[in-house]
Amino acid sequence: MLIKTKSNILSSEITDRAVFESRREFIKAATIFSAGIMLPSLGHAEAGKYADVPVGPYSAKLPVTDREDVANYTNYYEFSSNKKDSTVLAKGLKTKPWSVEVAGEVEKPGVYNLEDILKDNPVQERIYRFRCVEAWSMVVPWIGFPLGDMLKRFKPTSKAKFVEFTTIYNPKVMIGQRSGGLDWPYVESLRIDEAMHPLTMMVTGMYGDELPNQNGAPLRLIVPWKYGFKSIKAIVKIRFIENMPETAWHKSAPNEYGFYANVNPEVSHPRWSQRRERVLGSSLFTPKRDTEKFNGYGAEVAALYSGMDLKKYF
Ligand SMILES: Nc1nc2c(c(=O)[nH]1)N[C@H]1C(S)=C(S)[C@@H](COP(=O)(O)O)O[C@H]1N2
Ligand SMILES: [Mo]
Numbered sequence: 001m002l003i004k005t006k007s008n009i010l011s012s013e014i015t016d017r018a019v020f021e022s023r024r025e026f027i028k029a030a031t032i033f034s035a036g037i038m039l040p041s042l043g044h045a046e047a048g049k050y051a052d053v054p055v056g057p058y059s060a061k062l063p064v065t066d067r068e069d070v071a072n073y074t075n076y077y078e079f080s081s082n083k084k085d086s087t088v089l090a091k092g093l094k095t096k097p098w099s100v101e102v103a104g105e106v107e108k109p110g111v112y113n114l115e116d117i118l119k120d121n122p123v124q125e126r127i128y129r130f131r132c133v134e135a136w137s138m139v140v141p142w143i144g145f146p147l148g149d150m151l152k153r154f155k156p157t158s159k160a161k162f163v164e165f166t167t168i169y170n171p172k173v174m175i176g177q178r179s180g181g182l183d184w185p186y187v188e189s190l191r192i193d194e195a196m197h198p199l200t201m202m203v204t205g206m207y208g209d210e211l212p213n214q215n216g217a218p219l220r221l222i223v224p225w226k227y228g229f230k231s232i233k234a235i236v237k238i239r240f241i242e243n244m245p246e247t248a249w250h251k252s253a254p255n256e257y258g259f260y261a262n263v264n265p266e267v268s269h270p271r272w273s274q275r276r277e278r279v280l281g282s283s284l285f286t287p288k289r290d291t292e293k294f295n296g297y298g299a300e301v302a303a304l305y306s307g308m309d310l311k312k313y314f
Contacts (some may be wrong), residue, residue, distance in 0.1 A: 015246060039262035050065045062279075064127060065138040067207045068072035069281040074214045075132065076233060077182055078167065078174035090213035092173045093234065098218045104240040105162075107155035114218055121145040123204060131263045133294045138280040142222055143221030148196035151238075156192065160240035163195040164188075165221060168236045178232055188232040189222065189259070192240075193304055199224055199297060225297040227261040257314035262305070268312045 018296040071085050094252050098114040131137045153162065167186035177184045177204040194200065199221045204211055211217040216233030223230045229249050249257035256270055265275045276288035294301050305313075 016028060025209045026035045062129065062139045064141060065279075066281050070131045070138055070140055070206065071215060073135075073136075075228065076176075076214055078184070078186065079214070080175045080176060080235075081129070082182070086214040087212070089175065093168075093213050093217075094173075095213060095234075096220040098236075100235060101220065102154050102239075103237065105157045105242060106162040106240045107157060108153070109217045113197075113224070117150060117219075118204065119124060121150050121202070125208070126201060128199075128201075128222060128224040129295050129297075130224060130228060130231075131291065133257070133261070133269060133274075133276050134139070135272065135274065136280050137277040137289065137291075137292075141207055142201060142203045143208070143211075144201045144203035144222070146198055147200045147202045147221065148198065150202060151195060151240075153201070154238075154240075156240045161192055162241050162244055163190050163192060163237050164237075164239040164241055164287075165190075165232045166239070167232055168234045181252070182248045183251050184248075186232060187245065188230055188247050189245045190230070191244075191304075194223070194301075197301060197302055197304065218268040225294040226311045227263055228255065230261050260305075260313050262293075262301075262310065263291060263312075264293055264310055264314065265291040266293070267311055 003033050010212055049296060069234065073083045074086045074088060075083060076086040079086040086246050099153075100114065100117065101111050123145055125141055125143050127139060127141045129137060129139055165188050168174075169177065169185040171184075190200070201224075203216070203220050203222045206212075206215060211220065216231075220233040221231045221234045244259060247259065263274075268274055274291055277291045279286065279289050292298070
């Protein structure tokens with residue numbers, strides 16, 4: 001359990017300032033867990049030096065993926081369906097200033113500057129497993145804050161049963177948005193209890209630095225027990241709603257991409273098995289890793305789905 005000491009409060013403020021004022025400076029990304037009795041202690045990490053970091057129960061025995069692999073193998077269909085091309089193409093997206101519209105079933109709707117959001121939500125570092133529906137996985141030290149902490153400040157009403165997120169629409173820069181494939185802008189959603197879960201994270205950085213554009217700068221979601229497509233990038237709108245919304249991938253292929261998208265080796269994608277995963281950065285000869293239910297986070301999140309048939313609600 002985290003005990004808030006003077007020194008970790010101070011590091012939180014330092015990290016916070018560094019992230020949005022002097023982005024390129026070295027960030028002392030000490031692990032600060034303000035939210036979670038359930039969260040693991042990850043020890044202390046310095047930017048760029050993750051080799052010796054005890055990764056904690058959620059990603060035990062899995063080494064942190066090389067930053068270059070995470071930054072140069074991305075899924076960002078607004079730019080390209082090629083996992084390498086978005087590194088260059090996304091450079092054109094202007095991420096400062098940035099604001100987020102908050103709407104729907106909430107007492108404090110409005111347009112919030114990202115800088116103000118960051119003042120209220122000190123960032124912390126968390127190393128999470130991440131599993132793409134295309135059966136590759138990685139382990140990433142993200143920088144961000146619990147989504148629930150931010151959402152609570154907007155005071156959702158009792159009618160808020162789902163939270164919907166929307167990516168920026170900017171076809172001038174996001175050349176993938178000029179053609180179909182997905183129905184733009186990209187939309188994703190979580191049930192309110194999933195959104196409020198302490199593992200669910202709003203991310204602004206990775207590897208002790210700011211988030212590269214191709215990884216979703218300046219603000220993206222990370223939901224570590226769900227397939228990667230739930231972790232929407234470049235968020236400009238958050239809407240609280242009563243009914244389950246339509247989402248981009250579900251709309252494009254409802255039989256392939258369910259609303260829940262919980263990592264589940266027992267439920268195959270119609271075109272491939274989800275039993276195993278290729279660890280990003282591992283050699284061609286390295287055997288694939290067995291995928292774990294809820295991506296290994298079952299002890300924390302399985303209760304959210306008790307009594308639900310996860311084959312039906314995939
Ligand atoms: N706006 C937007 N968000 C997105 C995507 C996208 O194409 N557009 N791809 C999703 C998919 S399929 C995955 S696996 C993750 C990949 O995150 P990464 O590129 O940072 O590894 O982002 C998700 N978020
Ligand atoms: Mo994905």
